[in-house]
Amino acid sequence: MAFTDAQLERYSRHxxxxxxxxxxxxxxxxxxxxxxxxxxxxxxxxxxxxxxxVGTIGIADADVVDLSNLxxxxxxxxxxxGKPKVQSAKETMEALNSDVEVVSYHEWxxxxxxxxxxxxxxxxxxxxxxxxxxxxxxINDACVMLGKPFVHAGIIRFRGQLLTYIPGKGPCxxxxxxxxxxxxxxxxxxxxxxxxxxxxxxxxxxATEAMKYLLGMEGLLNGFILNYDALTMxxxxxxxxxxxxxxxxxxxxxxxxxxxxxxxxxxxxAYHNAVNPN
Numbered sequence: 001m002a003f004t005d006a007q008l009e010r011y012s013r014h015x016x017x018x019x020x021x022x023x024x025x026x027x028x029x030x031x032x033x034x035x036x037x038x039x040x041x042x043x044x045x046x047x048x049x050x051x052x053x054v055g056t057i058g059i060a061d062a063d064v065v066d067l068s069n070l071x072x073x074x075x076x077x078x079x080x081x082g083k084p085k086v087q088s089a090k091e092t093m094e095a096l097n098s099d100v101e102v103v104s105y106h107e108w109x110x111x112x113x114x115x116x117x118x119x120x121x122x123x124x125x126x127x128x129x130x131x132x133x134x135x136x137x138x139i140n141d142a143c144v145m146l147g148k149p150f151v152h153a154g155i156i157r158f159r160g161q162l163l164t165y166i167p168g169k170g171p172c173x174x175x176x177x178x179x180x181x182x183x184x185x186x187x188x189x190x191x192x193x194x195x196x197x198x199x200x201x202x203x204x205x206x207a208t209e210a211m212k213y214l215l216g217m218e219g220l221l222n223g224f225i226l227n228y229d230a231l232t233m234x235x236x237x238x239x240x241x242x243x244x245x246x247x248x249x250x251x252x253x254x255x256x257x258x259x260x261x262x263x264x265x266x267x268x269x270a271y272h273n274a275v276n277p278n
Contacts, residue, residue, distance in 0.1 A: 003022070010097075010099075011052075014053075027215055027216070028054050028214055029054070029055045030055050031124055031125070032056040032057075032122065032125075033049055033124065033125050033214075034057075034117065034126050034127065035059045035126075035127045036128055036130055036135070037135075038060075038061040038075065039069065039072075040072045040129075040199030041128075041130075041131075042089075042129030042203065043072075043076070043089070043129075044203035044207070045127050045207040047074065047092070049207050050093040050094075054210070054211070056100070056103065056123075057101070057102050059103070059105070060086070060105035060117055061105075062108040064083060065080045072197070072199045074200070075092050076088045084106050086106050087104065089104070090104045103121060109139070111138060111259065111260045115142055115146065115258070124214060126149070128140075128151065128153060128206075129153070129203065129206070131154070134260070138258060138261075139152075140152070141174065141248050141255060144165070147167045149164065149166045149167060150165055151163070151206045152173050153202045153203070155194055155198040156192055156194055156198075160198050161226060161228070163176070163224065163240070164220045164221040165222060166220060169222050169223070170222035170242055171241060172248060172249045174247055174249070175240070175243040175246045175250075176240055195230055223239060223240055223242075226238075
């Protein structure tokens with residue numbers, strides 16, 4: 001593909017990086033990333049991937065924009081209240097960069113549609129921008145079964161975490177967190193609160209992982225979980241090992257079909273101490 005003069009100018013700060021260059025920018029423009037969730041995590045991830053010129057960006061969410069979203073979900077504006085989040089996100093991303101094809105899926109992700117959505121554009125990389133455990137496990141299991149890399153993340157209060165799964169190169173989400181916690185065992189962001197910028201910090205790191213994967217770079221978070229504490233301004237990177245007895249990616253998988261767990265809306269820190277002990 002040949003760059004236009006406008007594209008050479010738009011992406012010039014990428015192109016002068018020796019780790020990216022013209023070839024790398026072409027990889028980004030040919031890349032396909034699916035973002036599941038257009039909220040606190042998905043919003044900044046989508047904005048930066050669109051700005052970077054990632055060629056095809058899918059975004060899946062069935063929710064509508066609410067006033068309480070605007071404290072952290074920067075892809076939406078006051079004028080978008082009541083509008084489907086995927087519509088609002090698509091409009092913002094296309095206004096930012098017309099080079100990008102934005103594919104919207106205005107539906108809740110479940111076991112009957114996730115495989116078809118991932119296969120729709122044969123997405124190269126998946127971003128888990130959701131806020132509940134059942135869907136996080138569903139995304140993990142679908143990606144393991146399809147051999148698709150993805151990055152998990154979650155935020156609550158002043159903390160966030162993320163990890164990346166690369167098929168055959170490290171543990172999956174279920175290796176670390178074997179099953180969803182019981183319903184109502186973990187407070188939601190609505191109950192416990194979340195500092196608005198947490199979505200920006202962690203969601204942007206998710207976008208970074210996606211871009212590094214598309215560029216073929218080393219140093220992804222496969223085999224690690226990265227914890228961030230905004231109160232102490234500390235990052236902690238913890239090495240993880242694959243579980244050979246994992247129910248979905250182990251040597252003898254026992255989960256071979258997708259499971260729709262009961263929808264217990266919650267965010268990440270049920271198991272925070274398992275990987276981030278005091």
